[in-house]
Amino acid sequence: MGGNVETVGNDNLPSMEEVVISVKEVSxxxxxxxxxxxxxxxxxxxxxxxxxPFKNFKRLIQLKNFKDTxxxxxxxALKNVNFEVNxxxxxxxxxxxxxxxxxxxxxxxxxxxxTEGEIQIKGRVSSLLEVGTGFHPELSGRENVYMNGxxxxxxxxxxxxxxxEIVEFSGIGKYLDTPVKFYSSGMxxxxxxxxxxxxxxxxxxxxxxxxxxxxxxxxKCLGKMNEVANSGRTVLFVSHNIxxxxxxxxxxxxxxxGMKIFDGLTKDGIDNYLDSSAENVGNENVNNGFRxxxxxxxxxxxxxxxxxxxxxxxTGNIEGxxxxxxxTLLVLFKTVFGVRALNLSTRLHGVxxxxxxxxxxxxxxGQTLNLMPxxxxxxxxxxxxxxxxxxxxxxxxxxNIEPSSDFLPILLPSYEDRGVLYxxxxxxxxxx
Amino acid sequence: xxxxxxVTIKPTSGWKALxxxxxxxxxxxxxxxxxxxxxxxxxxxxxxxxxxIIQPLVLTLVFTVIFGxxxxxxxxxxxxLLFSFTAxxxxxxxxxxxxxxxxxxxxNREMISKVYFPxxxxxxxxxxxxxxxxxxxxxxxxxxxxxxxxxxxxxxxxIPFFLLLLIITSIGIGxxxxxxxxxxxxxxYAMSFMVRLIMYSAPVVYPLSLIPDHxxxxxxxxxxxxxxxxxxxxxxxxxxxxxxxxxxxxxxSICLLIMGLFYFxxxxxxxxxxx
Numbered sequence: 273m274g275g276n277v278e279t280v281g282n283d284n285l286p287s288m289e290e291v292v293i294s295v296k297e298v299s300x301x302x303x304x305x306x307x308x309x310x311x312x313x314x315x316x317x318x319x320x321x322x323x324x325p326f327k328n329f330k331r332l333i334q335l336k337n338f339k340d341t342x343x344x345x346x347x348x349a350l351k352n353v354n355f356e357v358n359x360x361x362x363x364x365x366x367x368x369x370x371x372x373x374x375x376x377x378x379x380x381x382x383x384x385x386x387t388e389g390e391i392q393i394k395g396r397v398s399s400l401l402e403v404g405t406g407f408h409p410e411l412s413g414r415e416n417v418y419m420n421g422x423x424x425x426x427x428x429x430x431x432x433x434x435x436x437e438i439v440e441f442s443g444i445g446k447y448l449d450t451p452v453k454f455y456s457s458g459m460x461x462x463x464x465x466x467x468x469x470x471x472x473x474x475x476x477x478x479x480x481x482x483x484x485x486x487x488x489x490x491x492k493c494l495g496k497m498n499e500v501a502n503s504g505r506t507v508l509f510v511s512h513n514i515x516x517x518x519x520x521x522x523x524x525x526x527x528x529x530g531m532k533i534f535d536g537l538t539k540d541g542i543d544n545y546l547d548s549s550a551e552n553v554g555n556e557n558v559n560n561g562f563r564x565x566x567x568x569x570x571x572x573x574x575x576x577x578x579x580x581x582x583x584x585x586x587t588g589n590i591e592g593x594x595x596x597x598x599x600t601l602l603v604l605f606k607t608v609f610g611v612r613a614l615n616l617s618t619r620l621h622g623v624x625x626x627x628x629x630x631x632x633x634x635x636x637x638g639q640t641l642n643l644m645p646x647x648x649x650x651x652x653x654x655x656x657x658x659x660x661x662x663x664x665x666x667x668x669x670x671x672n673i674e675p676s677s678d679f680l681p682i683l684l685p686s687y688e689d690r691g692v693l694y695x696x697x698x699x700x701x702x703x704x
Numbered sequence: 705x706x707x708x709x710x711v712t713i714k715p716t717s718g719w720k721a722l723x724x725x726x727x728x729x730x731x732x733x734x735x736x737x738x739x740x741x742x743x744x745x746x747x748x749x750x751x752x753x754x755x756x757i758i759q760p761l762v763l764t765l766v767f768t769v770i771f772g773x774x775x776x777x778x779x780x781x782x783x784x785l786l787f788s789f790t791a792x793x794x795x796x797x798x799x800x801x802x803x804x805x806x807x808x809x810x811x812n813r814e815m816i817s818k819v820y821f822p823x824x825x826x827x828x829x830x831x832x833x834x835x836x837x838x839x840x841x842x843x844x845x846x847x848x849x850x851x852x853x854x855x856x857x858x859x860x861x862x863i864p865f866f867l868l869l870l871i872i873t874s875i876g877i878g879x880x881x882x883x884x885x886x887x888x889x890x891x892x893y894a895m896s897f898m899v900r901l902i903m904y905s906a907p908v909v910y911p912l913s914l915i916p917d918h919x920x921x922x923x924x925x926x927x928x929x930x931x932x933x934x935x936x937x938x939x940x941x942x943x944x945x946x947x948x949x950x951x952x953x954x955x956x957s958i959c960l961l962i963m964g965l966f967y968f969x970x971x972x973x974x975x976x977x978x979x
Contacts, residue, residue: 302977383819384973401819411743415739415743422730
């Protein structure tokens with residue numbers, strides 16, 4: 273854990289400041305579906321049914337034709353975005369869901385057109401918005417490498433030259449001529465990523481590809497990304513994984529509501545992003561047939577704000593078909609960089625969970641967490657006795673620990689320098 | 705691989721010309737897409753490519769019984785089976801290209817929304833992947849010629865020409881329909897029904913001689929008439945290629961292709977948003 277958190281110095285300063293991507297006033301408008309009004313009577317509904325072809329036609333036509341007058345059902349996924357990227361630069365793009373990151377990448381990779389504005393790109397672009405595009409289950413691994421590679425813009429010759437390397441990296445070796453439908457999902461992802469990792473464009477656009485595979489493979493991917501980033505190629509990188517962005521990119525832009533709200537050092541960008549976020553991670557969470565609800569985290573004094581020294585109480589409710597054997601409940605606190613900072617486990621506390629009937633209610637109380645004021649995410653897990661997970665709710669709750677009144681620094685260090693543990697000490701400074 | 709071209713991305717409007725250079729750069733993708741649909745189609749089936757023989761052959765047998773024997777539709781003096789199978793081979797290819805290319809954008813929408821490539825390769829790959837079926841059908845046709853001891857005359861050399869006309873026609877219509885199908889799924893639902901209708905508009909199960917002379921000009925505007933009749937006349941020695949019927953078809957066919965290409969290019973930019 274945490275293997276991907278160290279800062280990697282991006283000393284690949286472009287030898288000459290040549291702008292390879294220039295984005296000017298780019299906007300993109302989408303139509304959002306408008307619900308039809310429904311008639312309550314049978315006759316009304318039949319009438320609607322008869323008229324529906326006309327309405328459908330109108331609706332389908334509108335999918336691509338916009339009139340500026342109907343502002344109610346269009347939304348701007350991007351609005352007047354401007355930035356430039358120099359050759360060899362690794363630019364991170366940070367933002368919450370719906371901030372416009374994916375739309376921006378789709379425009380940059382020419383999948384969709386902007387509604388307004390202009391972009392100039394110098395050099396060959398490859399974009400990885402998803403690994404394994406075009407994989408066909410009936411084809412063998414070998415054939416899928418060629419299929420996927422050519423979709424990503426490589427020629428057969430280029431793939432031939434890299435083929436052995438790709439297979440080696442994926443580690444699927446002897447299954448190369450087996451149809452992909454017999455692969456495990458992990459093998460598929462590994463093969464797909466290997467193809468993607470061996471693209472050699474001048475500009476590489478990457479979206480969330482690290483969100484696949486197990487932790488070990490993710491680290492391998494990150495390593496490969498680092499290699500690409502340090503080889504002097506221009507990279508645009510979008511991720512929710514702040515640690516990954518931080519380790520790869522020296523400069524980042526932050527998007528919010530389709531607009532660029534920050535452009536500068538990644539370190540400051542992350543602060544900006546985390547400070548600006550009002551996103552509350554779901555109150556209700558369904559996963560694997562289990563439902564997590566009524567999850568609360570608050571201070572025992574019941575105040576709205578949770579201060580660093582507060583005593584805490586976490587309550588929640590998980591419904592689902594639990595197995596009858598002994599279970600462990602885990603409440604993990606993760607930092608914004610994905611490091612698990614604190615582990616509250618029923619097992620370590622000698623608490624037995626046994627013979628559950630569909631519902632697991634829990635309440636965890638304790639004194640100060642000793643965690644540094646910052647943003648944390650709660651991860652709730654239920655495990656079998658042997659550690660095998662039954663259900664896991666990642667980012668189930670976002671909590672903000674605030675510096676208390678006796679905590680002097682008004683200005684906290686950046687998230688990066690903040691550390692994880694909170695400790696009151698006495699300093700003795702010798703002053704001549 | 706050094707490519708210092710500057711690409712400008714901005715909103716486009718109106719009609720766009722075809723970018724042949726780009727299309728050429730993606731020829732390997734076209735190749736592998738073709739391979740994919742051939743392999744995927746017959747994977748895990750017992751008869752495999754045998755289906756390419758069975759389908760048109762059984763259909764021809766049914767036609768022979770119903771139209772040839774029961775309804776006694778004339779076949780210009782050649783055995784009805786041979787008569788209708790010579791039309792069935794190009795017809796089947798037409799129908800395959802049309803169906804495959806029309807559905808190609810929707811069935812690959814994942815790809816379209818994740819990667820940029822010239823969208824044209826998707827419908828185009830239908831031409832090549834269905835060529836196998838055509839080739840097999842053609843071999844069966846040769847076999848039938850031997851069986852009936854029919855020796856084609858010199859007009860046989862026109863077959864590649866009519867094959868080309870067939871491809872132009874089917875891809876022209878296919879491009880228009882595939883681009884429309886992205887927005888209106890009705891096209892997909894109507895497809896199998898439409899294909900059956902179109903078959904009766906061309907001389908597949910009946911001879912051209914059945915059409916009254918004063919309607920022939922209108923009839924000839926259907927490019928499939930030119931394709932089917934031309935193909936049949938090239939194979940059957942007793943028939944002479946009726947060029948007066950074929951010229952209007954060629955003209956319409958080329959118009960369809962040009963329309964299809966431009967319409968497809970115009971609609972292309974919306975595919976990722978609405979597919």
